[in-house]
Amino acid sequence: MRRGYTAADVRAAERPLLDRGLGETLMARAAYALAQVCLRELREHAGGAYGRRAVVLAGPGNNGGDARIAAGHLARAGVGVELVDALALDAADAPALGRRLADAELVVDGVFGTGARPGLPAALASAVAHWREARGQREPGRNTPAADVPAGHRRGPEGTARRRGPRPGTQRVIAVDIPSGVDGTDGTTRSDAADGLPEYIAADVTVTFAEEKAGLLLPPGRVAAGRVEVADIGVEIDTAPDVLSLEPADLAGVWPTPAQTAHKYSRGVLGLLAGSAEYPGAAILTATAALSTGVGMLRVLTAEPARTAVLQACPETVPGEGRVQAWALGPGAPEPERMQAIMHQIAADAAGSTAQDGSARPGSRVPPAVLDAAALDLLDGPLAFPAVLTPHAGELSRLLGRLGEPAAREEIEAAPVRYARRAAELTAAVVLLKGAVTLVAVPSGPVFAQSAGTPWLATAGSGDVLTGIIGAALAAGFLEGASHEDLPRMAELAAAAAEIHGLSAWHHHPDGGSPRRGRELRQGPQLGHEAGHRRPGPVRARDLAWAVRDTLSGLLGA
Ligand SMILES: NC(=O)C1=CN([C@@H]2O[C@H](COP(=O)(O)OP(=O)(O)OC[C@H]3O[C@@H](n4cnc5c(N)ncnc54)[C@H](O)[C@@H]3O)[C@@H](O)[C@H]2O)[C@@H](O)CC1
Numbered sequence: 001m002r003r004g005y006t007a008a009d010v011r012a013a014e015r016p017l018l019d020r021g022l023g024e025t026l027m028a029r030a031a032y033a034l035a036q037v038c039l040r041e042l043r044e045h046a047g048g049a050y051g052r053r054a055v056v057l058a059g060p061g062n063n064g065g066d067a068r069i070a071a072g073h074l075a076r077a078g079v080g081v082e083l084v085d086a087l088a089l090d091a092a093d094a095p096a097l098g099r100r101l102a103d104a105e106l107v108v109d110g111v112f113g114t115g116a117r118p119g120l121p122a123a124l125a126s127a128v129a130h131w132r133e134a135r136g137q138r139e140p141g142r143n144t145p146a147a148d149v150p151a152g153h154r155r156g157p158e159g160t161a162r163r164r165g166p167r168p169g170t171q172r173v174i175a176v177d178i179p180s181g182v183d184g185t186d187g188t189t190r191s192d193a194a195d196g197l198p199e200y201i202a203a204d205v206t207v208t209f210a211e212e213k214a215g216l217l218l219p220p221g222r223v224a225a226g227r228v229e230v231a232d233i234g235v236e237i238d239t240a241p242d243v244l245s246l247e248p249a250d251l252a253g254v255w256p257t258p259a260q261t262a263h264k265y266s267r268g269v270l271g272l273l274a275g276s277a278e279y280p281g282a283a284i285l286t287a288t289a290a291l292s293t294g295v296g297m298l299r300v301l302t303a304e305p306a307r308t309a310v311l312q313a314c315p316e317t318v319p320g321e322g323r324v325q326a327w328a329l330g331p332g333a334p335e336p337e338r339m340q341a342i343m344h345q346i347a348a349d350a351a352g353s354t355a356q357d358g359s360a361r362p363g364s365r366v367p368p369a370v371l372d373a374a375a376l377d378l379l380d381g382p383l384a385f386p387a388v389l390t391p392h393a394g395e396l397s398r399l400l401g402r403l404g405e406p407a408a409r410e411e412i413e414a415a416p417v418r419y420a421r422r423a424a425e426l427t428a429a430v431v432l433l434k435g436a437v438t439l440v441a442v443p444s445g446p447v448f449a450q451s452a453g454t455p456w457l458a459t460a461g462s463g464d465v466l467t468g469i470i471g472a473a474l475a476a477g478f479l480e481g482a483s484h485e486d487l488p489r490m491a492e493l494a495a496a497a498a499e500i501h502g503l504s505a506w507h508h509h510p511d512g513g514s515p516r517r518g519r520e521l522r523q524g525p526q527l528g529h530e531a532g533h534r535r536p537g538p539v540r541a542r543d544l545a546w547a548v549r550d551t552l553s554g555l556l557g558a
Pocket residue numbers: 014018023026027028030059060061062063064065066111112113114115116117118119120121176177178181209233
């Protein structure tokens with residue numbers, strides 16, 4: 001499990017040590033750890049440290065202090081270091097600095113640290129844009145690992161005429177504590193007014209101190225940070241983390257598995273209302289995913305012709321009504337009246353209003369629900385039963401509008417954690433906001449951030465698969481029903497489902513390579529781009545729904 005802390009909590013933990021006069025000691029430890037990582041990266045990616053060129057960008061605070069001391073260590077190891085006072089940069093010098101940045105084997109970003117706010121000062125942003133341009137990159141992005149560079153680019157003369165400096169894949173960018181331009185607590189950045197590109201210094205590796213900062217786990221900071229290494233500098237944080245990320249190795253401990261004596265009803269029954277005459281496929285995808293996840297029984301309540309389509313694709317499915325332990329409602333535009341009726345019934349059961357003797361049964365445990373797609377469009381206030389909502393940014397924008405706090409899709413994409421949390425408060429539900437990094441928020445408590453997937457997952461039907469996985473997990477995880485007190489556990493299951501969904505895109509390897517199993521799978525890809533993992537190819541939602549089974553078998557050690 002990765003844990004991310006707010007800047008305020010990190011500061012508070014450092015305070016007693018600073019009060020005891022240990023500031024310089026801490027900085028010396030941080031700088032030493034940073035220099036060690038820089039030297040190792042140079043050895044691994046540039047063939048050595050001696051004689052290699054480094055540009056160290058140093059800011060005005062302690063982050064700059066760490067970078068300056070590390071620059072001394074690097075120089076003593078024979079690295080040719082140029083130390084740049086990043087805030088004293090003149091706009092006229094930005095193009096030249098951009099070229100020197102492009103030419104260096106190592107760039108150390110010590111501009112802003114725990115105190116960082118989104119964005120970069122104008123002259124520095126301009127230098128970073130020139131650097132990007134000289135490297136032939138359109139967007140901020142770490143240098144493509146050598147293994148991922150297409151063979152044609154790797155051989156022969158050094159790239160195109162526009163490409164300068166070290167071979168692609170040999171330049172390493174190391175962020176000190178946090179990539180500058182990214183907010184350490186919420187991971188947000190600012191976009192350049194002229195070209196619309198986000199203003200941050202994308203790193204290959206971030207060396208962070210004491211504990212991970214929340215912004216390193218949240219989008220887009222998580223993408224900007226590359227691989228994160230935590231250096232122990234003797235600072236202990238004893239407050240609760242603000243952001244959590246489940247890793248593949250955590251999933252076996254989180255995921256509900258059947259007891260030895262289980263039978264199909266005690267494994268959990270999922271009720272599915274998905275699909276319509278227009279979109280029968282969505283019901284097939286959600287049903288296939290739920291069955292691949294190992295649900296005890298799947299009941300499908302959808303009307304014809306989607307019902308026959310599901311029964312033909314998934315012969316295990318049981319048509320019609322009956323008792324269920326969880327609900328999955330909404331993919332493929334099923335009948336709104338039917339969804340409303342089911343939600344009203346769960347809410348009534350949760351309120352206890354259906355007690356036979358007329359007595360109030362407040363807080364009754366009821367089957368929890370995952371509400372997706374069309375079901376989200378029926379919501380306009382706090383939910384009276386425990387639910388997981390699974391919007392993408394566009395759906396969340398519509399939902400927030402109905403809840404009286406409109407936000408455009410772009411606003412949500414720029415500050416996803418803020419809107420996911422707000423939606424969870426307003427709906428009294430778990431809100432899983434889909435994206436390259438999927439966030440899972442509860443009305444109060446830490447947010448989960450999961451990023452096992454690949455951009456190939458962004459394909460129609462992929463969300464329907466996620467709904468099926470979540471539904472099956474809720475059915476198995478809440479055999480006795482759930483109440484609002486269970487929202488944190490529901491969020492944990494939804495986060496685990498998002499991780500399994502993402503890993504399944506890697507697992508299903510379209511080139512026919514052997515599926516990734518066991519230990520290899522549990523280690524998982526880190527944002528996909530780490531060396532050692534092949535890139536997956538196109539994902540078909542149907543294959544993804546099938547692949548979930550192999551993913552789970554690998555993760556659970558079957
Ligand atoms: N405080 C400690 O105990 C330790 C801190 N360490 C380092 O200290 C760093 C924190 O140092 P500081 O608190 O001095 O803060 P920073 O170095 O992060 O920030 C310095 C200044 O830059 C300004 N700034 C931030 N974002 C800006 C932006 N986008 N545009 C313009 N100005 C901006 C801030 O207002 C602040 O005044 C950590 O990240 C870490 O690298 C380490 O030396 C280890 C010990």
